[in-house]
Amino acid sequence: MPCDGNASCTDNGRTAVCPDPADLSFRIATLRVLDEQGRVQPTAEPDVSEAELVRLYRAMTLAREADQRMLKLQRQGRLGTFPLCTGQEAAACGSAFALRPDDWYAGGYRDLGARLLRGEKLETSLLYWAGYEEGNVSPEAGRTLPTSAIVAAQTLHAVGIAYAMEYHGERAAVLTSLGDGGTSEGDFHEAMNFASVWQAPVIFLCVNNQWAISMPRSGQTRSRTIAQKAIAYDMPGVLVDGNDVLAVYQATREALDRARAGGGPTLIEAVTYRLMMHTTADDPGRYQSESELQEWWRRDPLPRFRTYLEDKGFWNADRQASLDEEIKAEIDAAVQALESREGLAPDAQFEHVYDTRHARLEDQRAEFLANLARESHHA
């Protein structure tokens, strides 16, 4: 398919969407640091230390490996349905990597790498996908909101948080992420408008993975880019190659700097691809072309970033081998922690309904526990 990887190109019996920014009648900033072979465009290269670059690469690798292990666990019935993030590590990690601890993060549900970079323990994520509310409790991740499964709802929360930060006189910002499908929801447009009216320090990151379950990007919106939706709200819109982790990082950092300095919101579109099924319950063979998928595997963000690191002399086969071992051990430990879990009370759902307990609910809790005791007695 003739597409430069810098733009979405899903032709599924509909009009192909392959905009060349030069053809647009309006200006959309585009950003790319690494080409598809991982070679750097020196003028665009961000100034990041070796240690930090390696930390970023590690986070992406951990997200990829954890995703693949989770798929196995799900197939064995040890986890529930979950959305896979493989292929989107650059978008999730590159953006979260630009955050400071006092910034907020309000993401969606396909952003494991971002959560891990924010400090969430893998074990906590696993607990969430194993069907426990406790998997939402992640104090290590600081100002990070839990998984949001209602598409686009979090974008409005982000704007409110930004308002509150300004109110408190804080010079920090909020990163909120959503998918290409999410841009069709009213909540997203309301959030963009509020952020613009309030000049709120919010970065909207649209991770355009070309699909919303079976709906291709081209059926979701006729806008030739998602980034251009920013124009209507009079905020900067930036189109980045979402498989180029340094471009995502750079675009996010610039937007954060602007937001913290009082320059208001930014919309970033990171063009990437969902390399696996929507969730473990999905069967993309019904709607996705194999050749398109293969095309995007060739743009896999991981080898691309690794090539860059190798060219810089920061990485080699030995370091990769020890990282692989380290990550395997980390995942093993998280799985073990998940499966030896303790202290997950059966009546946990009666906790935290309100700030204080109420007689009506406590009666129901007692009834619940009595029922449970009877049923397990009979079993």
Added chain:
Amino acid sequence: MPKMTMVQAINRALDQEMARDDRVLVLGQDVGRLGGVFRVTEGLWDKFGPQRVVDTPLAESGILGTSIGMALAGLRPVAEMQFSGFSYLMFPQLEGHAARFRMRTRGRWTVPLVVRMPYGAGVRALEHHSESKEATYAHVPGVKVVIPSTPRNARALLVAAIRDPDPVVFMEPKRSYRAFREDVPEEDEMLEIGKAHVVREGTDLTLISWGAMMRPVLEAAQDVQTRRGASIEIIDLLTIAPMDDQTISDSVRKTGRCVVVQEASKTLGIASEVIAVINDKALMHLEAPVRRVTGYDVSPPYFARENAYIPGPGRITRAIEETLDF
């Protein structure tokens, strides 16, 4: 008669109604090429094309709002909410408009649409994929709320809903989608909306439920009947709103005892309304207080803990026996 799952039976209703009436069309997220996330609309896109099986952008208010427009202008849209947990995003359109056009315009403009949505727990799903909020919709005057319990009645009720001149919220118990099969006749079959179904006649106690709870209800009734020889009358509401007061009160006047079973949380559930109907129409015939077996007043827990929270045969059996022994 072919044996079908509920998914297949609903698919048949859509297929046959679309073939019969070219005003009928289906719209929603992933209903086309994919055939819906539960495959309820499988095959329809190939058969009827993208103009009648519309994959929409990801926007629930958009789906229902445009369905209203289609209905006003002579079409018969069957909109799908991918899960009932996302249907609240279309609530303003339903409450403010679909439900009111008839009243607002003294009958000049009407909104004959169906909005289908899988609801309920028990399929190991994620947050927002397990609620039972039928009471929320039943609380909207002008909207009919229908909940089938078996493949055959799902098919017959959906046909009736599509032909109904008013907006119908059609809630599908997703736990029953593939749980069992039933004979579904080839030929046209309709069940009247607004009528409950007496599944089994009895004289000692009336057991009332709907949707996915009908299975544990039948199991519990069977258990008590075998062990104690009690004669239990079982009512499947099928239509939640407007409720069939007559069938409920006739039965309770006869048996004098009643248990209502609902999956939804307790407060202001449909069970509360059933008990109010009994209070209005059969109070003096009661020989025991009416019991309800319901969910608890908490959000449905994530799937690891959900089974303990769903009313099951054990709780229902105990409620029946305590009511019989009162």
